Amino acid sequence: MERAEAGAAGSSLGALGSEEPGGLPWFHDQVVPAGSSSSRVIVHVDLDCFYAQVEMISNPELKGKPLGVQQKYLVVTCNYEARKLGVKKLMNVRDAKEKCPQLVLVNGEDLTRYREMSYKVTELLEEFSPIVERLGFDENFVDLTEMVEKRLEQLQSDEPSALTVSGHVYDNQPINLHDILHIRLLIGSQIAAEMREAMYNQLGLTGCAGVASNKLLAKLVSGIFKPNQQTLLLPESSQDLIHSLNHIKEMPGIGYKTTKRLEALGISSVRDLQTFSSKILEKELGISVAQRIQKLSFGEDNSPVTPSGPPQSFSEEDSFKCSSEVEAKNKIEELLASLLNRVCQDGRKPHTIRLIIRRYSSEKHYNRESRQCPVPSHIIQKLGIGNYDVMAPMVDVLMKLFRNMVNVKMPFHLTLLSVCFCNLKALNTAKKGTIDYYLTPSLSTTSRSGKHSFKMKDTHMEDF
């Protein structure tokens, strides 16, 4: 679909700067094809080795030295000095020290400062356009389509320097100033440069950006020139970009499991996936996944940039060995104390609490179990300021969830505990008799009778 649009839109009109009687630039009468949710301008912003950058801002003496950020026995990320010396992301601390004895390590298990800086970046980007989607702590997508349109309308045709691309163009492809899609992406590259400037001037952070017509392509192209540079993808190069991937596992949206299933079907390259029978793929993976990933293989991605807004959940986890109920309780108290501070600062109230464990087992790649229940309403009320009154009852609730998952009368061995607050709701101003009251599931009686049946799957602590 997007390929068709690209082909249909490339028109050749008069020379740049030729004006119509009204004095408007030539492209002012160019319209995006009818019925179009089409031809967007998307930027993907990707901070350089984010945790390491935050650490170097916290302690400037670290600048210029090879720096790694450590969580448990892993170097989860490192600055470019360290990368030059052979340190890789998620490298074992021993291997990293062996490769690079001068490596300076800082502990990065407490994500507080990273999280705070991450939201500062998102908020800065939201000043450009409110349509910002977070991906992890260090990446954001922004839909620039509207902003680009506004700049095009205000563009005067006698501004010769106004139409200069900022940063790299993928494959060095020439820009056609008579192609409205090229012009729009070019304006997007200028906005991307302004974003990166603002991030550096206001927050001291560097990063990459990719500008393209959808999220997939913007993300792929942002990584082409790597630290602190940006790249624009023209529609004519999209096939080259996706075929530059060496394996389908490099395609965002195709994860570990899907890669294994595709490999079992003999699919390993992007072209394998493009040319594979759609019918068979749908039968193997289900229609939803099959259609989505096969479109991805053509560089097509119609998923919108979905504004992230405030977080949907808060969680704190720690990997450690745990084989007794007392150890578990101590860790749960620790995790909960941090969470209560965070939830207090957020202002909203969590209506659901969840406990997650990982059991020791020689392998089994992903094994986590969880139990959740509603936060008792008397505790919700107290959340916000008198925070330590809520500690004890919350720990009680969590320990009941714990014993529901783990038979404490039998030996057990856990390797992780995590506590999560979710189902966050704005302060409850709903009053009895108002519309709000009946639309608030926790208040309205109908919510307990089946319409919100998912709630019935929660473990109700009152039942114990």
Place this chain on the structure above:
DNA sequence: TGGGGTTAT
């Protein structure tokens, strides 16, 4: 592999 996040089923 850590310490987080999201959406879909």
Place this chain on the structure above:
DNA sequence: ATAACCC
């Protein structure tokens, strides 16, 4: 509640 995806 789990499974998949992302960093």
